[in-house]
Amino acid sequence: MSDKTQRLEIVTPEKKVFSDNIRYLIAPGAEGELGILPEHAALITPLKIGLLKFDHDENRIIMTVSGGFMEVRDSKITILATAVERLDEIDVARAEAAKMRAEQRLAEKAPDLDVLRAELALRRALNRLNAVQ
Amino acid sequence: MASLRDLRRRIKSTGNMQKITKAMKAVSAAKMRKAQEAVLSARPYAKRMRGVMGRVAAASGSVNHPLLAVREPNKVAYIVITADRGLCGGFNSNVIKMAAQTLKNTSGEISIIAVGRKARDFFKKAGYKIDMEYVGLGDDIKYSTAREINSNIVNKYSAEEYDAVYIIYSQFVNVLVQKPVLIKLLPAEAPEEGQAKQVNYIFEPDSPKEVLAELLPRYLENAIYQGLLESKAGEQSARMTAMENSTKSASDIIDSLTLSMNRARQAAITSEISEIVGGAAALE
Numbered sequence: 001m002s003d004k005t006q007r008l009e010i011v012t013p014e015k016k017v018f019s020d021n022i023r024y025l026i027a028p029g030a031e032g033e034l035g036i037l038p039e040h041a042a043l044i045t046p047l048k049i050g051l052l053k054f055d056h057d058e059n060r061i062i063m064t065v066s067g068g069f070m071e072v073r074d075s076k077i078t079i080l081a082t083a084v085e086r087l088d089e090i091d092v093a094r095a096e097a098a099k100m101r102a103e104q105r106l107a108e109k110a111p112d113l114d115v116l117r118a119e120l121a122l123r124r125a126l127n128r129l130n131a132v133q
Numbered sequence: 134m135a136s137l138r139d140l141r142r143r144i145k146s147t148g149n150m151q152k153i154t155k156a157m158k159a160v161s162a163a164k165m166r167k168a169q170e171a172v173l174s175a176r177p178y179a180k181r182m183r184g185v186m187g188r189v190a191a192a193s194g195s196v197n198h199p200l201l202a203v204r205e206p207n208k209v210a211y212i213v214i215t216a217d218r219g220l221c222g223g224f225n226s227n228v229i230k231m232a233a234q235t236l237k238n239t240s241g242e243i244s245i246i247a248v249g250r251k252a253r254d255f256f257k258k259a260g261y262k263i264d265m266e267y268v269g270l271g272d273d274i275k276y277s278t279a280r281e282i283n284s285n286i287v288n289k290y291s292a293e294e295y296d297a298v299y300i301i302y303s304q305f306v307n308v309l310v311q312k313p314v315l316i317k318l319l320p321a322e323a324p325e326e327g328q329a330k331q332v333n334y335i336f337e338p339d340s341p342k343e344v345l346a347e348l349l350p351r352y353l354e355n356a357i358y359q360g361l362l363e364s365k366a367g368e369q370s371a372r373m374t375a376m377e378n379s380t381k382s383a384s385d386i387i388d389s390l391t392l393s394m395n396r397a398r399q400a401a402i403t404s405e406i407s408e409i410v411g412g413a414a415a416l417e
Contacts, residue, residue: 009177009181011177011178011181012178013175013178013276013355013358014171014174014175014178014276015174015175015177015178016174016177016178029337030337030338030347031337031338034337041335042332042333042334042335043334043335043336043337044185044188044189044192044334044335044336044337044344045336045337045338045344046344046347046348068351069185069347069348069351071185071188073188073332073334078181078184078185080178080181080182080185080351082351
């Protein structure tokens with residue numbers, strides 16, 4: 001891999017999560033996984049629930065992302081994420097509980113059920129649990 | 134002149150009050166630090182969001198989207214954010230004053246979305262229509278609150294129940310300065326940031342419209358969230374400043390009361406001595 005790097009910034013509404021130079025990034029774009037290398041063409045896409053993978057100081061870093069946006073421009077990637085977590089930050093118990101709750105809600109099929117919301121909650125929980133395993 | 138006993142009592146009660154204001158100051162100082170940290174760490178996201186929003190709007194040209202639809206402003210909604218509690222100087226009244234002034238100059242049907250007990254109480258008393266109220270949000274501002282407010286106003290705007298939505302809150306400039314601001318949320322306008330440079334984006338999915346449809350609600354949500362955070366940080370720092378001032382003026386009052394007490398005591402002693410001297414002179 002070449003030594004060229006690009007700037008990656010990951011921000012959530014609460015805080016700046018990551019800001020440094022990286023070589024590659026794999027992100028769950030709205031239309032499928034995207035690999036971003038330095039000097040990528042300008043791009044904007046919503047992100048799906050999934051994993052962000054990139055290298056930082058010879059380490060491979062994996063983070064879960066619960067949706068958001070990615071902008072690529074002049075070898076600078078900005079990720080506006082709803083929520084991101086490093087693998088060691090994931091609260092397994094909370095994710096398990098969220099999964100149970102969402103599954104229960106979907107199974108009960110209450111008339112006022114927001115199916116989309118429950119499904120999204122379930123997918124976020126599964127994403128976190130899968131990432132840990 | 135007040136009696137010695139009265140003065141002693143007043144010094145004591147002022148001292149007790151000072152203890153309270155001092156404790157409140159310490160509490161709000163700690164809360165302020167937290168709120169300030171929250172608002173500062175939320176600013177990068179807000180800034181980038183505005184940048185992306187501006188560039189996407191510039192790149193996508195004129196797009197039809199329900200949230201961009203400009204209508205005759207017959208039904209206007211104002212989100213007014215204040216604190217739940219008082220004792221924070223002019224913080225609440227500054228926001229309310231600005232809001233009341235703005236409302237007076239608004240023609241058409243007005244709805245209020247009150248955030249914070251002070252805003253709700255004021256506008257309820259003033260006889261405005263309160264569509265939604267959010268009180269007792271606590272010291273920890275949650276993003277989900279902003280999301281909830283946003284989805285409510287977006288629904289009403291899409292249903293044409295509102296023709297325009299504004300947000301009024303107090304911006305946290307620094308610990309001593311909070312500035313009430315009025316910001317237009319809907320119809321959404323692209324921020325100026327990032328407008329200058331036109332970037333030829335690849336859009337995924339391949340239409341700016343869909344990207345914009347995803348981006349716009351997030352953008353509004355964030356604007357509301359930012360307002361909530363700024364207001365919270367402002368409230369805490371205003372309270373801290375107010376409590377510091379009251380602690381200081383309690384000290385001043387105690388000082389001047391102590392002075393008059395000493396004078397009164399001295400006067401009593403002097404008159405006692407002259408009585409004794411007078412009595413002794415009468416015996417000679």
